[in-house]
Amino acid sequence: MMSHSSLHAHGRDVFGLCCLPGECVLQRAVLVRKKLSAKEGGGWLSGTLFCTHFRVAFVPQDSQKPDDNADPVLLGDHDVALASIDKVVAVGPSRTKLVTPTCSLKFTPEELVLYCRDLRVLCFLFDRLTPDTQALEITYTIAKTYQPLKPGTILSFQNAALGSIEMKQFLSNRWHDPNMNWFECSMGWEQELERTGASGWRVSSVNDRFEMSTSLPRFSVVPQRVLDTELKKTFAHFNEGRIPRWCWRHPHGSDLLRMASFQNNIYHEKDDIRNLESVLFGGQQLCVIVDLGEEMPSPADIQLAHTRLRTLCLGDISSSVSVPDDKWLSTLESTRWLDYTRCCLRKAAEVACLLGGGHMTVVLQEPEDRDMNCVVCGLVQVMCDPHCRTVPGFQGLVQKEWITAGHKFLSRINYHRESDKEEAPVFLLFLDCVWQLWAQYPTRFQLTEDYLLALHDSVHLPLFSSFLANSQRERCRRSQHLPQSYTPVNGLRELPKGAPEEPVDPPFPPVWDWALQYSSLRRSRFTQPVSQPACPPPVLNGNLNTNQDHGWPNDGLPGSVFLLSRGTFSHPSNLLPWRSGNSGSYWKSHRRAPSSESLSGLERLIRACSLSEPSENPSTLHDPYEPLLPLLLGPCVRVWRACYLRGALHAQAFSHPASSCSQHPLDQLAWEVQQLREKVAQASHRHPENQTKRQEPLRLESNLNQNANNGTFLFSSSSRTSQQQPSSRGAAHSSVIPKAQRTASDPPRPVQRNNGKHTFLFGHQQEPQSGLRYIPSPSAKLHKRPGNSY
């Protein structure tokens, strides 16, 4: 971090509100109480309410004085950006009124309710002692300055947040998180190839200047044997030039690809055909094309379902009408949102099973290759790849399959209200699907619901480069960043310093810079209290394929292609346009018919995958790559309450209880362990002779645990708990209480920092020190023995 000193002066403190550089407070109301959700502890919090031209901020009464040296934070824990406000409602003594920029109130509001686009509902209560004018004025101010659905206003909002020179400077000096793969340079892709152990593929920069396809990223992964010159000829054969590109390799040796539909009215030269075939097959002999065009919901369907779901969950705000409780379930069914979730998960599960067979390419095909392909491709990887269930891994996945792959975020989210027809929350559907997986297998994820929720909310904030463009090309243009000056050394974004005058847009940060939005306390909740996932080493050439014989006929001839559509395998003659009809001379000359051997093999494969009993087979029991196959029956697919129902009209829903693994009991237990450890340590310090006696049972137990928990994330070793500070998420506690305890037992010591990594509750085996939040007293050191003994 370079020039922080210049920023310090600008973290201005206005009436206790730490403003962003350039931010002005428009209105302020004192003695306001904010309603807290159950997750925040319920009840009310009193403080001061501010309205700036960027956000509605709430500063609790007894909040600590902001640290002047701290980095500017866009939004505090209790703040909401004006752009994410959807509706403003004032509640008077006997009535409620929807406040619009033009209307005037005939009563003094007692309560101010802000309905947000991300389905949050914030409720502020004015005290009797709040001056009436303040209450009125702040309501008016918010109503006037929040973003009405008008094109163009978004820019002023962005400028308010990020437009100041200090902010620009600050943002330009932010580092990209080096822990995640950004897929913005060829290095990223090469790393991914290496991580997954894929061979026979290379990174091609043929689209470096977006000349071949405007919507594709600058780099794509193609088979090694296809030269760039050959590759260039294939672009024309696909819609928008979106050729088959490698996405991921299954450890069993199959490759996952995605592409747009074929251009049919084009002549296939013989050379072209060869190139097309090799692009499609990679090094494999079998190719299954999964058609995502027809049975999946269209963007319009998704939009409609989401609108309905929203109405169901929030009620009709203007008329305060909500669905009667006894009709809730059938109304939920009729939104069809859950059906679409199921549909995506089902498709992804099919593909995941298919990939498990090894030695084939599975190509996802969608006419545009920019919506459902993103969803399914992402889900397959979340299901199959434990890495994608960690925060950095998931962020990499979204970078890879959504952001750089050219999902039309800008049109789909419709920030500017210019593309109403194209608006569709496809990405939110994806997040919901991931949540369903998380809800069914919470222990196999490192990321948490809080993380998904944060991402969900960020989508509604038009400040992030990740979501403010339709393709990588637009993104690159916006950042005034010429491709040739790009230095793919360490993924650093180099903004030309000192020349920020011409761009109209402020530099947008990526959404992954969570520190801009969330306090460290809330960020610590993004991960489970788990160990670092023990990622199995990549397997080259699918050596892990211990499965049945999958010696697909390998005779050097073009392989067979099948279509998986509507759950059926088939081999339509016109599947590959160049193989069909009159242009099929090439095909005929080789006298290859689709091998039904392969067909039955495929079918066996899916059946084997779906019918096998994993727990019966010890070898697969803890296979970390065993896909998480979601259950999709009615009772298993659920509503993401923490997201959709957190602001439900019904007052009760304000405090929906947290889900089964709610945090505080866990924290509490962990605390208890910690406390006891310390007490035992103290006690044993006094009676050291007891020491060895007491170690025995623990060691035994921890070994057992370790054996059993190889492949799972949560609590990967309960014995480690003992040595760890309970929780990084409970940072509030840990900052206070351990100190007290420490001073009681031994002199305070500096908290050990672990170079920028997250700390987890139950740290991992190899680095006993990395997760430690405190240095154990000499006596406690003795307790490490069981941990170190294996």
Add this chain to the structure above:
Amino acid sequence: MLSLGSGGAKSTKPSFVSYVTPEEIKSEKDPSKQEKHPDLLPGEVEFCSANPILKYTQDDLSQRGVFGTLFCTNFRVTFISDERPLEKKAKTFKNKLYGENDIPLMCVDHIYGVYEEKRKPITGALVKNKNPSKMIIHCKDLRVFQFCLTYSKEEDARKIFQGIAHHCLEEKSLKCVFAFSYMGTPSPSPEMPRKQETIMFDSPEDWTREMKRTKANCRLVIENENFELSQRLPKYFVIPLAIGDLFSYQGKGLPIWCWSHYSGCALFKASFLPVTQEDGDFQKHLDTMINAVAHNHLYSVKTEDLSESLPNIQDIQQSYNKFKQFFLIENSTDFWLSDVKWFSSIESSGWLDIIRQCLQKAVEVVECLEKDNTNVLITEEEGTDLCCVISSLAQIMLDPYYRTLMGFQSLVQKEWVAGCHAFLDRCNRLHLKDKECHSPVFLLFLECVWQLVQQHSPAFQFSETYLTVLSDSVHVPIFSTFLFNSAHHRENIMKAESPLAQSGPLSCPTVWDWSVQFDSKAQNFFFNPLYLEKVKHDRAVRKPHKPKHQRHLSLPSSAFKTPLKKGFFKDEADSLKKMLRVKRLSRWRGSPDAPAATTREFYESWQNRPLDYHGLLLPYLDGPAVRVWMQRYLRWIPEVYILGGGSMAVMTKLMELQNQVQDLKRALEQRDPSQAAELDHRPYLQQRLLSFDSSGRLSSSFPFAYTRSRNFKPSIPIALMQSLMLTDSLACQEDEASSVVSFV
């Protein structure tokens, strides 16, 4: 194979291919047949048996099954497989009384026979007809068994079928219930020490203690010790101090004390018959009773006629019948089909709505006690059905003691067992023809409690597994707890039976003696690892409200749907008003939606306080909050098992963690008892749950599902399965092509 129609009916042509004819099996199995006998419980007698019987595995489309012997005893229907169990893993959660292939006779809900592809419910008349080819048994704990009778000898099959039908479905006398045989055996399983902690409420001391605990200012009635007052009243009960004359009207309308709020107001229940205007005397009697209740605290009372505002017991029964059909799955095809309209079909049964209504009513009662500090009198014709539900729920919401395991058991004992809920009639133990009085009222109560447990899990010491087991135990005919209609009934029967057992006073195990069913390891699952113990300084958080010193008279408002035609409540109100000279509370007079609004107000004020798990606890009642009790209803359906997932995965890990805490505590105790004492507030789990680790991955229906019978179904739903079958044929068609290719 993949018949998509109503699968159960189309099963006469099973695709199961038996490579041996039944005769062969017979001769093969004969020598070993002698060994195959169920391990009988003391007092259990075998009636009949048949071999070989094919038991279909429920979850398979292909009608596969296991051969074995079917027995019928005086306790259960049991199936013993011919196959030697492969080195049986010790199950963590094993019921000692009955296993996975046993059905206690009382647990049988319906029996269906399949005659020529048609499924017919078996009644007495049909038994005489010819044998069905297949017998389907629906259990009350929602298991489904299918037995194929065609492989065994005609007469054997007839005998077993008729035997089972007879013992399960025919009307019988209470004496035939297994509990009496079980009890009568000379050595009932070793020493059943009654759990000291569960208060049985069968002695005056128990009641006095409870009154002292809640600081009630009431009068204990012991005059009914020999049921001279009324046979429908408990042996001992507590009434308001102001009641003098006990002996009129056989205790009808007598307000029975349930619980006292710390402010002094109390909850009473009574059986009130609907009264006609002419019946002046009785009317007066009731007035006196209500006045007596009002005298208890601050001269305020609120009466609530539950039969007016809640569905009656027949509605409950009907709704539950509809509801449970969605979970009684005979084959997976049915289940896949029901999936299409899952939410709307669940909703149409109305069961969830009944749960919501009960909780809502309980919240209203809680509101009166907590906020208005008025006495509440809930009434009902019998005073032992919905009164029990509502009063128990209100007590759970108000009193953290009842959220502990022992407290909950005491509550059931107090309100339900001592409170004379007619378990025998409601559960249809004796298969009486009179359908009027069957109703799953107790189950409804457990359902409501489950809603509370899942919404506020840290507040409850017991787990949902405990509730599920309790709901199953109702149908195990061994426990005295659920066997009788009233205290008088119990006393009578027990007295009549006692000469048989020479050893002094008869004691049949109560259900609370969990060691009869589960070993201590399994009992650990009853405890909620997330339970938040009470910490001492907690008290300061919620100071008791100052009792309001204004006098209330809350009239039964229109929300409570007391129609004027009854005339009853109106008069009561008037007389009270005259007598007590108090004002009506304005808000109860308001528009019809006023009560809803005040309840909502009450809710909000509750929500505005920080959530205290040891204080008042209210359920959430909106649409998405009331949910299906997944564990109970879905535990036998393999399609919905989440392997290695679900909340159970997290739960078991937490239990492990908790075990560790205990280890540490013990260690600490050894070293430094003074420090340990202040920490020790968690219930002590008897044994460590090491078996978690050995059992590998758990499914979401753990601990109920049996891994052995689990058959992992495709997560890819039916469309794909179908297509696989299609491709099968496709592959056949293309055989020729492939033969060419294979040479290449």
